Amino acid sequence: MKKWMKAFALAAICVLSAVTLAGCGGQGADSGKKVLKVGSSIDFAPFEFQDEGQKEYQGFDMDLIRALGKEMGYEVEVNNLPFDGLIPALQNKTVDVAISGMTINDERKENVLFSDPYYQAGLTMVVRDDEQAIQKFTDLKGHKVAVQIGTTSAEEVKKIEGVEIHELNTPADCFTELKARGVDAVVNDRPVNDYYIQKSGATGVKALPERLTAEDYGIAMPKDNAELQKKVNEALKKLKDSGEYDKIYAKWFGEQK
Numbered sequence: 001m002k003k004w005m006k007a008f009a010l011a012a013i014c015v016l017s018a019v020t021l022a023g024c025g026g027q028g029a030d031s032g033k034k035v036l037k038v039g040s041s042i043d044f045a046p047f048e049f050q051d052e053g054q055k056e057y058q059g060f061d062m063d064l065i066r067a068l069g070k071e072m073g074y075e076v077e078v079n080n081l082p083f084d085g086l087i088p089a090l091q092n093k094t095v096d097v098a099i100s101g102m103t104i105n106d107e108r109k110e111n112v113l114f115s116d117p118y119y120q121a122g123l124t125m126v127v128r129d130d131e132q133a134i135q136k137f138t139d140l141k142g143h144k145v146a147v148q149i150g151t152t153s154a155e156e157v158k159k160i161e162g163v164e165i166h167e168l169n170t171p172a173d174c175f176t177e178l179k180a181r182g183v184d185a186v187v188n189d190r191p192v193n194d195y196y197i198q199k200s201g202a203t204g205v206k207a208l209p210e211r212l213t214a215e216d217y218g219i220a221m222p223k224d225n226a227e228l229q230k231k232v233n234e235a236l237k238k239l240k241d242s243g244e245y246d247k248i249y250a251k252w253f254g255e256q257k
């Protein structure tokens, strides 16, 4: 074996064993506390996002998973991954759970387990303020539409005939493209669109009222970990019964459900 090959093989072994030792949900070596490795695509305010200059990830999902982890006796460690990398990360056990505004659907259920639903959402559209031609989803025909890659928005827009779909990495990229007139509409989850328009002071764009789908968010877990699924569901129920879920909900969405 050439020297560089040896070095490469050695490095590969180190990486592999480091991953195994870090273990999924295993005993944290120094803290003595169990670690829950969480995957999330930190690009989806108010569910998961990071304010400029701030270290901490924040949002509804982040508060919820920290509360769930505490309830289950885990220390929560969040890894920022691209949205379309979350299910692969669960499949190769890089993470124990994924919480990322992820919609529960049959296609995903072939590859992962989901917790009970924890939030109701669905898809809406954002267009420029001066947009005349697009008022309903059926108006999208003949237009360019941006969606985040790997999402239910991408799935749904592909079903609409005659649309030129632009699959981008993040919702922020989609909004940037809309403002730059590279696309005519963005399809994305309603609470995220609303937050973008109302809270982040977006200008020149508006959200349309029509809802294309009704979707439930769930926490995703590896297909073979029914035990974890049970624990997560029990903890979720506890948080709902104790009123803690409602507190987190009110913090991000106001009192109304």
Ligand code: ARG
Binding pocket: 040, 041, 042, 043, 044, 048, 083, 100, 101, 102, 103, 104, 148, 150, 151, 152, 153, 189, 215
């Ligand atoms: N609810 C949609 C889906 O499951 C979009 C989720 C996107 N989440 C994110 N953190 N970017 O496909």
